[in-house]
Amino acid sequence: MADTPALENLNDSEAEVVSRHLHPRFTGAYDGIIEDDEDVRGKGAADHDGNQRSAFIGPSQQSSLKLQGGDTHRDLYRIEARSKRGGLDQRAATFSHPPRPETDDNLDITIRNEPGAFRRQFLWRNKRGFTNKSVPNSFVEFLDLYGRFAGEDLVESEDEADAESVGTPFDEVEPERRPLLASRESSQGDASDMKTFFTLLKAFIGTGIIFLPKAFRNGGILFSPIALVTVSIITTISFHLLLQCRRQHGGGYGDIGESISGSHLRSLILVSITITQLGFVCAAIAFTAQNLRSFVEGVAASTISTPSISTIIALQLVILVPLAFIRKISRLGLVALLADVFIFIAVGYIYYYNISEISRHGLEPTVKLFDTKTFTLTIGSSIFMFEGIGLILPIQSSMSQPDHFDRILYIVMALITFLFATVGILSYGAFGSHTKINIISNFPQSDKFVNFIRLFFSLAVLVGTPVQLFPALRIMEGRLFYRKSGHRDLLMKWKKNIFRTGIVVLCCLIAALGARDLDN
Known part of the structure; x- marks a missing residue:
C-alpha cells in the first residue's frame, strides 16, 4: 500500500x-x-x-x-x-518460536489437529521434566532404578527407538523459530530423605540374609560379627570415596573410571558389574533348586521320589527364559515384590524362632568362637551381603537434596549391619554346627508355616532372578549390538532373544555344577 x-x-x-x-x-x-x-x-x-x-x-x-x-x-x-x-x-x-501453552493440558486447537501432536507433547513434557526419576512411591516403580544400575544408562532400547522415530519438538522447529534458550534439564529428583532411607533398605536386604547363618558357622560366633562389621566399615568408606569421585567427575561407575584412567578402566568396571550380577543369578538358581527339593522331601515324604537338583534347575530354565525376554523391567514389578515380601516374613520368623530356641535351651554346645579352617569363607559371604551397591548412584541422583545422602547412607549401613549380625549370631547360637546352607532348612520340616515360607520364598526368588539378570544383559547387549533396537527389526529382536537364552542356559549350567558347593 x-x-x-x-x-x-x-x-x-x-x-x-x-x-x-x-x-x-x-x-x-x-x-x-x-x-x-x-x-x-x-x-x-x-x-x-x-x-x-x-x-x-x-x-x-x-x-x-x-x-x-x-x-x-x-x-x-x-x-x-x-x-x-x-x-x-x-x-x-x-522470541522467535511457536507459542506454547502455559500447561501441557491446554494445547491450541491447531496444534492438536497436527499429526503426532500428542506424541510431541509427551516428549516435550519429558524433555522439560527431571531427567532422573525420583525414588518411587510404589515398589513397582522402584524397579526402574535398575534401568540405571551402577549409574549406567540401561534404559529400554525400544523406548529409545520410539523417541528417535518421532523426534523431539525442539528438533522439529526451524532454527529461526527456536527459543533463544532451551529448557535446562535438571539432574536431581524430588525424593525426600525418608523415601531414600526405605529405598536403600530395599536395595540392601535380599536373599543373602538366608545364607548368612552358615557364614557365621564357617567363621565362629566371635570372628564372624567382627568380620562383618569390618567389611561394613570398608564398604562404607568405599561408598564415601565413590560419592566424592561422583561429585568431582559426574556420571556412573563406568564414567568415573573413564575420567580417571581412560576407556580401559571403564570396560573393566562394566565387566566386573556383569560378572557380579551373573554370580547373583547363579546363586539364586542353585538356592531355589535346593530349597524346592527340601520342600518336596518335607511335604511328600516317601510318597514320591525326590527330584534331583539338576532336574529342578532344568524346570527353572523353562520359567526363566520367557522372563528374560522381558525388555521393560517395571513389568517384573509384581513378582519382584513377592520376593521382598517373603524375605521380610522369613526374617521375622528367623528372629522369632531363634530367640525362642535360645531362651528354652541356651546356646548350642557345638558353637565355636573361631574356626581356623573355614573362616575365609565368612569374609566372602560378608562381602556378598552388601549386594545393593549398584543402586547407590541412582538413588543419590533421585534425591531432592543429594547432599543429605551420605548421612542417610551411614545410618542405613549401621542398621543393616546390626540386622545381619544379629541374624547370624542368633541362628548360629541356636543351631551351632547343625546350621545348614539356608537357615529355613533348620526349622521344623513338618511345620506347615515353615513349608509355606520355603515354597513361596523359593518361587519368589525364582521369578525375581530376572531382575538381577537385567543389568548384566543390558550391559552385554550394549557392547554386542551397539544399542540397536529390535522395536522394528524382528531379526535384531530375535538375535537378542537367542543371546538372552544362551546367557540363562549358561547360568543354569554353572548353578547345576556348583549347587553342592553353594555354601562355599
Whole structure:
C-alpha cells in the first residue's frame, strides 16, 4: 500500500477501530506467525524469515492471504493482529518460536489437529521434566532404578527407538523459530530423605540374609560379627570415596573410571558389574533348586521320589527364559515384590524362632568362637551381603537434596549391619554346627508355616532372578549390538532373544555344577 508508513504511527485505540471493520474470520497471522513491523516497510525475504513474532490463530480463523486480493489489504490485517499482540510483554514478543501453552493440558486447537501432536507433547513434557526419576512411591516403580544400575544408562532400547522415530519438538522447529534458550534439564529428583532411607533398605536386604547363618558357622560366633562389621566399615568408606569421585567427575561407575584412567578402566568396571550380577543369578538358581527339593522331601515324604537338583534347575530354565525376554523391567514389578515380601516374613520368623530356641535351651554346645579352617569363607559371604551397591548412584541422583545422602547412607549401613549380625549370631547360637546352607532348612520340616515360607520364598526368588539378570544383559547387549533396537527389526529382536537364552542356559549350567558347593 502506498501509505504504509502512516500505518506504523497508529496508536492502540486507532488500531482497534481498524480491526472492528475487518472480517473476524481472517487474521494477519500466517501459519501462527505475525510478521515484524520492519517487514511492512519492505525488508528482504531473508530478513523476513528471521524477524517473525509468535501469535495464536483462533480455531475458526484463517490467514487473510486466502482472501481474494489478500495481499492488497494485508497491512490492515497486520494492524489488527498487532493490536491483539499489544498486551504481550515486550521481551516475550521478541522470541522467535511457536507459542506454547502455559500447561501441557491446554494445547491450541491447531496444534492438536497436527499429526503426532500428542506424541510431541509427551516428549516435550519429558524433555522439560527431571531427567532422573525420583525414588518411587510404589515398589513397582522402584524397579526402574535398575534401568540405571551402577549409574549406567540401561534404559529400554525400544523406548529409545520410539523417541528417535518421532523426534523431539525442539528438533522439529526451524532454527529461526527456536527459543533463544532451551529448557535446562535438571539432574536431581524430588525424593525426600525418608523415601531414600526405605529405598536403600530395599536395595540392601535380599536373599543373602538366608545364607548368612552358615557364614557365621564357617567363621565362629566371635570372628564372624567382627568380620562383618569390618567389611561394613570398608564398604562404607568405599561408598564415601565413590560419592566424592561422583561429585568431582559426574556420571556412573563406568564414567568415573573413564575420567580417571581412560576407556580401559571403564570396560573393566562394566565387566566386573556383569560378572557380579551373573554370580547373583547363579546363586539364586542353585538356592531355589535346593530349597524346592527340601520342600518336596518335607511335604511328600516317601510318597514320591525326590527330584534331583539338576532336574529342578532344568524346570527353572523353562520359567526363566520367557522372563528374560522381558525388555521393560517395571513389568517384573509384581513378582519382584513377592520376593521382598517373603524375605521380610522369613526374617521375622528367623528372629522369632531363634530367640525362642535360645531362651528354652541356651546356646548350642557345638558353637565355636573361631574356626581356623573355614573362616575365609565368612569374609566372602560378608562381602556378598552388601549386594545393593549398584543402586547407590541412582538413588543419590533421585534425591531432592543429594547432599543429605551420605548421612542417610551411614545410618542405613549401621542398621543393616546390626540386622545381619544379629541374624547370624542368633541362628548360629541356636543351631551351632547343625546350621545348614539356608537357615529355613533348620526349622521344623513338618511345620506347615515353615513349608509355606520355603515354597513361596523359593518361587519368589525364582521369578525375581530376572531382575538381577537385567543389568548384566543390558550391559552385554550394549557392547554386542551397539544399542540397536529390535522395536522394528524382528531379526535384531530375535538375535537378542537367542543371546538372552544362551546367557540363562549358561547360568543354569554353572548353578547345576556348583549347587553342592553353594555354601562355599
